Amino acid sequence: MNDQPRRRPAKPHRRPKKDPVRFLAFEALRAVDERDAYANLVLPPLLKKARAKGDFDGRDAALATELVYGTLRRQGTYDAIVAACIDRPLREVDPPVLDVLNMGVHQLLGTRIPTHAAVSASVELARVVLGEGRAKFVNAVLRKVTAHDLDGWVEKVAPPYDDDAEDHLAVVHSHPRWIVSALWDALGGGRAGIEDLLEADNERPEVTLVARPGRSTTEELVKALGEDNSLPGRWSPYAVRMAEGGEPGALEAVRESRAGVQDEGSQLVAAALAAAPVEGRDSRWLDGCAGPGGKAALLAALAAERGATLLAAEKQPHRARLVERALAGNPGPYQVITADGTRPPWLPGTFDRILMDVPCSGLGALRRRPESRWRRRSEDLEAFPPLQRGLLREALKAVRVGGVVGYATCSPHLAETRVVVEDVLKGRGGEPVEAEWIDARPLLPGVPALGEGPDIQLWPHLHGTDAMYLALLRRTG
Numbered sequence: 001m002n003d004q005p006r007r008r009p010a011k012p013h014r015r016p017k018k019d020p021v022r023f024l025a026f027e028a029l030r031a032v033d034e035r036d037a038y039a040n041l042v043l044p045p046l047l048k049k050a051r052a053k054g055d056f057d058g059r060d061a062a063l064a065t066e067l068v069y070g071t072l073r074r075q076g077t078y079d080a081i082v083a084a085c086i087d088r089p090l091r092e093v094d095p096p097v098l099d100v101l102n103m104g105v106h107q108l109l110g111t112r113i114p115t116h117a118a119v120s121a122s123v124e125l126a127r128v129v130l131g132e133g134r135a136k137f138v139n140a141v142l143r144k145v146t147a148h149d150l151d152g153w154v155e156k157v158a159p160p161y162d163d164d165a166e167d168h169l170a171v172v173h174s175h176p177r178w179i180v181s182a183l184w185d186a187l188g189g190g191r192a193g194i195e196d197l198l199e200a201d202n203e204r205p206e207v208t209l210v211a212r213p214g215r216s217t218t219e220e221l222v223k224a225l226g227e228d229n230s231l232p233g234r235w236s237p238y239a240v241r242m243a244e245g246g247e248p249g250a251l252e253a254v255r256e257s258r259a260g261v262q263d264e265g266s267q268l269v270a271a272a273l274a275a276a277p278v279e280g281r282d283s284r285w286l287d288g289c290a291g292p293g294g295k296a297a298l299l300a301a302l303a304a305e306r307g308a309t310l311l312a313a314e315k316q317p318h319r320a321r322l323v324e325r326a327l328a329g330n331p332g333p334y335q336v337i338t339a340d341g342t343r344p345p346w347l348p349g350t351f352d353r354i355l356m357d358v359p360c361s362g363l364g365a366l367r368r369r370p371e372s373r374w375r376r377r378s379e380d381l382e383a384f385p386p387l388q389r390g391l392l393r394e395a396l397k398a399v400r401v402g403g404v405v406g407y408a409t410c411s412p413h414l415a416e417t418r419v420v421v422e423d424v425l426k427g428r429g430g431e432p433v434e435a436e437w438i439d440a441r442p443l444l445p446g447v448p449a450l451g452e453g454p455d456i457q458l459w460p461h462l463h464g465t466d467a468m469y470l471a472l473l474r475r476t477g
Contacts, residue, residue, distance in 0.1 A: 016127035016135075020055040022103070025067035026129055029099040032072065032371050039068050039371060062245075070106045071099070072370040073202045076174035077150075078102040080157040081109075085144040097134055100126050104142045109150040119143065165191070173198035178378040179363060186412040186457070193461075200461035205367040207242040208233065209251075210267050210294070212301040214331060215258035224251050234464055235447045236267040238298070257328050262294045265364075265458045265465030269408045270298040272443040272456075273355050276472050279402030286351045287312045288341040288395055289358055291319025293326030295408075296336075299355060304332020308352075313339040342390040349400040356395040357408040358388045364410040364467030367460055381415055388420045389429055396424070396433045399475050404438065407471045412457055417469040421455070425473075434477030440470055 024046050031037040043065065050056040056064075071078070082101050083090040093101070104122030107113045113121075119142045126135035148156065158171035166184070170177040175198055184194045211218045221240040222230045229246060233239020239262075242248070253259035285303050290296040290312035300310040312327065312334065314320040320338045327334055339345050341356065361381055366373050388409070395405045409416050424433055439454040449462045455471040 016124055018128050019121055019125060020050060021060050021064050022067065022121055022125045023128065024050055024056075025064045025071075025103060026096075026099060026125060028064075028068045029071060029103065030096060033095050033099065036375065038369055039072060040368060043068055066111065067103055067106065069204065069370060070110050071103045072374075074106060074110060074174045075102060075370075075374055076176065077154065077157075077171060078105040078109075078174075080171050081105055081145060081153045082141060084153075084157050085141045097126075097130060097138065100130060100138055101141055104138065105145055108142065108145055109153065115146055119146065161191070169194065169198060174202060175366075175373055176376075179366075179373055179376075182363065182378075182413050186414050186417070187459070196461040197459060200459075201366040201373075202370075203367060203460075205263070205460075206231075206464070207245060207248060207261060208264055208267075209240045209242065209248060209254070209259055210236070210238045210262040210298060211240065211253070211259050212257075212297055212330075213238065214301050214305055215329070216253045220253060221251070221259055224253065233264055233267075235444065236264045236271060238267055238271070239264050257297065257326060257330075260294055260297060260326065262298070263365075263368075263466045263468075265410075265463070265468035266295055267298060268444055268447065268458065268465070269357070269406065269468055269470050270295045270302070270355065272440055272470060272472065273353060273404065273406035274299065274302040275443045276353070276404045276406070276438055276440075276474075278352050278404050278474075280352075281400075282306065282352045283308045284351045284353075285310045286346075286354045286395075286398065288344075288354055288356045288391065288398075290314045290323045290336070291316060293319075293323035295355060295357055296323055297326040297330070300327050300330045300332060300334045303334075304330060308332070310334040311346075311351075312336045313341060313344075315340045341394055342387070344394055344398060346398055348397045351399050352403045354395045354399050354403070354405045355408065356391050356405060357410075358384075358391050358416075360384055360388070360409040360411040360416050361413060362410055363413055364469070368466070381413065385415055385420055385423075386429070388416060389424055392420060392424045393430050393433060396435050396473065396475055401475050401477060403475055405435070405473045405475070407473065409469045410466055412459070412467040412469060417457070418455060418471070421471045421473070433475075435473045435475050438472035438474055440472045443472070 028043050031042045047061050107118035123135050123139045126138040154172055159167050161168040166177050166180050169180045187193055209221050211221050218240050229244045231241040231243050248254050248261050285308050287296040291314040296312040303310045312323050314323050317338050324336045362372050392407050399405050437454040440456045441450045441453045450456045458465045458468045
């Protein structure tokens with residue numbers, strides 16, 4: 001008789017099941033981290049490929065999009081929560097593991113996905129992309145996360161506001177501390193305003209279309225979208241908002257470049273420059289930093305209505321090709337060239353209107369590119385102001401006396417906005433330029449909360465736009 005205990009039969013090996021939605025979201029997050037890609041450029045082709053294979057329907061695409069953007073927007077908060085649930089420094093967790101964890105935390109704390117489903121789906125994803133050992137680690141961490149809801153975790157991991165206001169806001173609203181500080185300086189005011197702004201940065205932006213004058217109309221876009229999926233623009237007469245999302249490229253007007261996707265803030269910048277009064281001739285317009293072409297396309301359409309010509313210049317050849325695509329079919333005369341605005345090929349005093357939408361930190365578009373908040377460093381800003389001053393200085397030379405220059409940035413950072421303009425006007429770092437401010441506020445009729453002027457700063461929480469800045473200057477000598 002054998003007294004040895006009987007062994008239980010080994011469980012049959014089960015191959016992990018690949019969830020196409022979460023696997024695609026993981027692929028997108030890895031591309032953002034490994035290649036410094038942008039989610040808004042990586043995700044659409046991945047979704048298109050999945051649809052073509054028959055793996056996805058509309059709900060799957062919506063979930064994948066939410067997982068990618070929600071994880072990126074709340075990365076700072078989720079990192080703090082994960083750090084509280086592990087026994088090692090967060091920097092020692094491999095980035096792919098952290099992507100799976102943060103995506104799991106987002107499902108647990110930022111969506112309505114049931115707890116069990118969120119954990120099990122995340123662990124299954126980990127088995128597929130990380131292996132069994134790391135999947136056990138993911139399972140252990142996420143089970144700790146289930147102990148509290150988001151508010152409970154924030155209360156545990158964020159320092160009290162009264163002890164360190166900027167660090168508190170950074171953790172609660174998932175922004176690097178230096179960005180919180182910079183935005184607060186630009187915005188001014190107390191706690192309520194900065195919290196509203198940071199929260200607006202974490203909201204999903206609407207898709208806004210622009211009907212380019214003389215080529216399309218808002219009525220055409222509304223008809224193509226259907227009344228249930230269209231809302232009028234808040235401020236721009238050329239804007240139509242997509243109420244329920246969808247694929248803008250499916251619209252005939254967008255495919256033909258008669259309309260495009262463009263934030264209302266960008267539309268307002270172009271419209272304000274076009275509306276600014278100039279003295280005398282008004283036939284030669286320049287977009288000096290034209291890529292990727294959205295503002296140039298709107299300016300070209302507005303110029304064509306007046307019989308004016310637009311020259312669109314872009315330093316980077318690949319971006320110049322995007323400008324050509326955006327302007328294709330414009331009825332008015334225009335030209336696209338590859339040129340550096342700091343060393344321009346045109347003669348001084350050539351143009352009547354110039355838009356100089358300068359390269360910048362992009363802190364005004366954190367809603368659309370949430371990954372950029374984690375990619376930028378405060379020291380990165382040191383390179384932008386000298387370039388911005390050089391571009392503005394050359395623009396003021398290129399415009400004739402009595403003509404107008406619009407200096408624009410998609411950043412509210414003071415070092416990239418008013419400080420640059422004041423430096424150029426006062427001759428800091430170069431020769432002084434004879435020019436005067438134009439009050440831009442009356443050129444945006446109906447738009448509230450534009451400040452004391454003469455320049456304007458738009459805000460996501462006040463205007464529903466990107467945080468675009470615009471200064472209008474008239475050359476006087």
